[in-house]
Amino acid sequence: MKITVTGGKGGTGKSTIATNLAVLLSAKYRTVLVDADVECPNDYILLSTKLENEENVYLFKPKFDYEKCTRCGLCVENCGENALVMFKNGYPFLMPTLCSGCRTCQLVCPEEDAILDDRRLVGKTYHTRISDNLHLVTGMLREGEERSYPTVLAARRRAMSIDADLHLFDTMPGTGNHVAAAIEDSKVVIAVTEPTRLGVHDLEMILKLLKKLKLHAWVIVNRYDMGSADYREIVKKYSAEIIAEIPMSEDVMKSYVSGVPVVKYNPNGEVASILKDIASRIEEVL
Amino acid sequence: MSSIKVCVASSGAGGLEDSVSMQFGRCPMFTVITIENGSVVDVRTVPNPGSSASGGAGIQAAQAVVNEGCSVVIAGAFGPNAEQVLRAGGVEMLSAQGSIENAVKSYLEGSLSPPVSGRGGRKGRGFGRHM
Structure with missing residues (x-):
């Protein structure tokens, strides 16, 4: 089954939530975490692991005879x-x-x-076996490359070729085709946002996209106590559902700095228990 | 008798009274000036096919300039894509501002200089985003 963590705005905590959910769910399920944020993939940093098994991503270009x-x-x-x-x-x-x-x-x-096949390198994909039950597939765009879509697709293909119970995608910010490519065919889409005007604005954009794709959205409001922008109205307008509100937390910051997911850093903390609740909601649809 | 065609990116309808466009790739019109033995013998206007392109405007514009047989092109600034194509086509790029008439005068006096290259520092951006 495929689940996607997205959200529109950058820096809302998509990767933090995706990596923590992957760690939690991999306790029971064979999980492939897919870092489709190809412009700056850093799930591997949050999980303190390395990028391994590099493969090149090529794009066709014409060669004239x-x-x-x-x-x-x-x-x-x-x-x-x-x-x-x-x-x-x-x-x-x-x-x-x-x-x-x-x-x-x-x-x-x-x-x-007269026009033959040539190719150019646009990105790389990696496959890291973190444990038997947790694999990480990462897409990384080549520096200076403008087209992220082919590298997202390559990461998706590589991830989907791994037999697993759960493929958990972590997307780029935004709502372009590089995000849609990661979201497609998801059973559950989680939109992570924050209670700021920017967060709410970009949440609406991603909810619009999900509506177009006919996908139901779960919304996580991260650092819900940092701002006062009204996200509820937008969530209601698009018939989405708020499944969690996560407070600002020193645990999260410390875990982030130490490179240990917060569910491991402080398994009994408030944020860890909220993340566990989200994981059990995912289990219900698995 | 030596004849040379100079293309000037024009900001309006073109012609000697018009002014030099700051933008090569997306200017609406080209003024093509034929110069023989140091004096202007013909002035024509040619629409820039790049002005309405969704992407790669500089490329279309540059291609049109090369196909017009121009060996010199004058504009305020050139995008990186246009620059590549113009260079491949062997067209000399010069930078000027103000009226086209003055730009041509300056050209004939040899006082125009090439544009500052590498504007924006990135290749293949297009869309006029290098400004």
């Missing part, structure tokens, strides 16, 4: 990203940073094998 190219210009005309250039008396060539790897150029080219 100028012996076969007739300079018809169809590839340039049809490139949705304007990544191809052809001067009046020249042959088409690629601006690699703009290419999305869609292969349209190859599909519209009337000549056989």
Whole structure:
């Protein structure tokens, strides 16, 4: 089963909650935690483990065979990203940073094998076996790369190929296709937010996306005592459900600094017990 | 007799009275000026196909300039994508502000300098986000 922790706004505690839930649930279930926050994946830091079993993520890019190219210009005309250039008396060539790897150029080219397969490195994925029951799959975007979607997809594929009871996805902030790719097919989606105007604003964006995807949302309000913005109205508007309100806590801060999930750092603390309740709610749908 | 075509990114409808666009890739119009033996013999306007592009505007604009047969292009600033294509097409880039007429004068006097390169420090951003 697939569960996703997301939330819209950055820095609300998505990774903290995802790593803690993964630790709790892996006590009973074979769990794969998927760090799909490919722009800055740091679940491995929160779990004090290492990135292992590196694999490259490549994206298609066209390679022209100028012996076969007739300079018809169809590839340039049809490139949705304007990544191809052809001067009046020249042959088409690629601006690699703009290419999305869609292969349209190859599909519209009337000549056989005039546009061949080439590829560029856009990211990496990792697979860390933390314990028999807890695996971590991490996607990491290459520095400077603009397109995060292919690396999220690669991490998702790698994670889903691991046989497990539970795949727990931790997404990037935002509501773009890199987030949607992680959310798709989830049984439960948890939106983590905070009671600030920014938090509520971005919560609405993610709830809109979930509505489009026809997915029910559970909302966790993290550090609910830090601000006074009204999140209840938005939650009601989108028929979502607040399943937990987590207070600010010294335990969480200390666990964060020491690199030990709070459910292990202080298993009997207030926050740990709230997280255990959330884990049992997940168990109910497992 | 030496003839050279100079393209000026224009902020309005183009022509010598118009002003130089601060932006190469997304300017609405190009003013293409033919210069023979140091004097202007022809002024034409060409719409910039990049002005309405959703992405890769600089690329389309640069391609059009190369295809017009221009060997010099004048604008306030050039995006990183446009810069790459113009360089590949062997087009000289020069920076100017103010009226196109004055820019052309300055060009003929040889007082225009190339744009400051690496603006924004990132390649492939496009969308005019380098400003």
